[in-house]
Amino acid sequence: MIIKYFKLLIIVLSPIMITVSSCKDNRTVDDSVNQTETQDTVYDETGLKYTSYKGLVMAGYQGWFSAVGDNSDRGWYHYKNDCGFHPECSTIDMWPDMTEYAKQYVTPFKYPDGSAAHLYSAYDEETIDLHFKWMKEYGIDGVHIQRFVAEIKPSNPKGKRHFNKVLENALKAAKKYGRAISVMYDLSGSSPADLDYLVQDWKELQGMFQLFDNAENPTYLRHNGKPLVSVWGVGFNDGRKYSIREVDKLVTELKGPKNEVSIMVGVPYYWRTLNQDTESNPALHELIKKVDIIMPWAVGRYNIDNYNPNVAKKDMEWADANGVDYVPLVFPGFTWGNLTKDPTKYNSIPRMGGDFIWKQIVGAKASGAKSLYVAMFDEIDEGTAIYKVKRENEVPLNGKNGYKFVGIENNLESDYYLWLTGEAANWFHGERGYGAVKPTR
Numbered sequence: 073m074i075i076k077y078f079k080l081l082i083i084v085l086s087p088i089m090i091t092v093s094s095c096k097d098n099r100t101v102d103d104s105v106n107q108t109e110t111q112d113t114v115y116d117e118t119g120l121k122y123t124s125y126k127g128l129v130m131a132g133y134q135g136w137f138s139a140v141g142d143n144s145d146r147g148w149y150h151y152k153n154d155c156g157f158h159p160e161c162s163t164i165d166m167w168p169d170m171t172e173y174a175k176q177y178v179t180p181f182k183y184p185d186g187s188a189a190h191l192y193s194a195y196d197e198e199t200i201d202l203h204f205k206w207m208k209e210y211g212i213d214g215v216h217i218q219r220f221v222a223e224i225k226p227s228n229p230k231g232k233r234h235f236n237k238v239l240e241n242a243l244k245a246a247k248k249y250g251r252a253i254s255v256m257y258d259l260s261g262s263s264p265a266d267l268d269y270l271v272q273d274w275k276e277l278q279g280m281f282q283l284f285d286n287a288e289n290p291t292y293l294r295h296n297g298k299p300l301v302s303v304w305g306v307g308f309n310d311g312r313k314y315s316i317r318e319v320d321k322l323v324t325e326l327k328g329p330k331n332e333v334s335i336m337v338g339v340p341y342y343w344r345t346l347n348q349d350t351e352s353n354p355a356l357h358e359l360i361k362k363v364d365i366i367m368p369w370a371v372g373r374y375n376i377d378n379y380n381p382n383v384a385k386k387d388m389e390w391a392d393a394n395g396v397d398y399v400p401l402v403f404p405g406f407t408w409g410n411l412t413k414d415p416t417k418y419n420s421i422p423r424m425g426g427d428f429i430w431k432q433i434v435g436a437k438a439s440g441a442k443s444l445y446v447a448m449f450d451e452i453d454e455g456t457a458i459y460k461v462k463r464e465n466e467v468p469l470n471g472k473n474g475y476k477f478v479g480i481e482n483n484l485e486s487d488y489y490l491w492l493t494g495e496a497a498n499w500f501h502g503e504r505g506y507g508a509v510k511p512t513r
Contacts, residue, residue: 113330115297119286122214122252123294125336125365125399126442129497130252130293131449131458133203133215135194135238136223139177142193144234148179150453151191153413160471165407165418165478166452167191167467169460169486174198181468189468194450195234197241203449204245206459210487210494214252214291215449216302217242221270222261236280243281246291254293255283256338259305263313267322274301274326295334295397296364301326304338304369307356308349316355323362336365336399341373341383344390349373361394367445370401371456375421376428381435388440400439402432402496403447404489407455407478415474419455425481426492430510433496443500446493458489488513 117123138149148157155161158180168191170176175198176190183189192199207214217239223231239255246253255277257270282288284299293300303326305312306319323335337360340350349369350356360366368387374380384400391398405423409415422428436444448456455478463486464479480488491513499506 111330113332121291125295128213129444129500130213131215131446133449134218137194139193141177142195144195160475163411164452165410165455167462167477183468200241201245204249207251208249210490211497216254216256220258221266252293254300256302264318271325298334300334302336307339307351309351320359334364337363338367341368341370344387365397367399371403371447385439399443399445400436400441401445403456404429411453434508458493460486
């Protein structure tokens with residue numbers, strides 16, 4: 073693909089610039105506003121399918137897997153652990169159901185009958201197309217394409233090439249199947265200098281893929297009248313190299329003096345109370361007030377017994393009072409025995425046949441949520457994937473020292489969590505007949 077760098081390309085020619093109040097919540101035209109106030113970018117939304125996150129159920133999409141033999145030249149990237157990729161050494165806990173993949177790659181793993189086990193590469197267009205086809209078939213609105221800042225730097229050309237290819241294929245598939253799509257930057261492992269590079273990368277993507285061209289990308293997600301971009305990983309107390317202040321600066325630069333984008337930030341689960349997984353720094357609250365959407369990271373924070381829907385309810389009350397939209401996260405379960413090389417961590421948070429995720433969906437709905445973030449579409453490293461995976465009695469072998477692959481329950485079909493997420497989407501779209509009792513298939 074010939075890469076062309078343009079200045080900010082919005083709709084077909086350029087945005088209509090009007091003068092409005094610089095206050096985030098005032099988005100109406102006011103010709104009497106003093107000309108010294110900030111001009112606000114206004115976009116033509118003609119022909120766009122998704123002009124708000126409200127009412128949508130979207131998942132996160134990692135897209136980071138590659139395979140020996142694909143064109144990424146990254147080997148078994150994100151399948152392999154620091155010891156390699158072979159029995160008793162991998163990062164993935166779950167094994168995809170490979171039945172429908174057009175391109176497959178032989179792995180070092182085998183099934184009990186001695187046959188070879190295969191995997192896919194997210195670098196292949198056929199893979200991305202299949203995943204978006206499933207989204208349409210099961211009624212899932214779309215995905216936030218992850219873009220890992222530490223992996224797209226100039227010092228990692230293979231990483232940037234990989235994630236550019238994934239985004240290219242995802243935008244094409246989103247248009248083909250009418251699914252919502254947006255870019256989400258993950259700051260994990262980043263330095264303050266990397267945050268500066270993020271701004272450069274974001275500008276490159278706009279020109280490279282014509283992100284805001286209504287005809288080229290009619291399903292790129294808008295919110296509050298602007299294209300949405302997400303920044304994940306601010307406020308965590310896990311020793312990150314960048315500060316809340318530096319992310320605040322990043323948000324200001326992304327929005328620009330003309331308020332060019334809407335921003336969703338991914339924050340710790342206990343962001344409101346500033347404890348447990350969160351920095352005890354009130355600056356986080358000030359940052360949140362400047363963005364459009366907040367999405368707290370709930371993965372690993374509770375199980376089916378100690379899930380408390382009142383956390384989300386109180387979060388939403390705070391967000392409403394401060395003019396910020398709130399998107400709760402739900403996840404089907406959690407397992408990371410192979411990733412951590414610790415067999416005691418298999419099924420750390422059991423899926424309970426879908427009861428766990430449905431309990432969270434019910435809690436979010438009862439708390440007043442208008443949309444959902446589902447973690448994740450394709451995350452098999454930590455076992456949160458909702459796409460088609462093998463059942464317990466179908467997974468390959470993984471050595472003799474207590475290592476294994478985790479499957480979903482044998483009485484479920486491999487597509488069960490796609491189907492159940494689609495049921496949640498129906499509910500959030502306004503369909504009746506849903507409630508506290510998990511739907512029966």
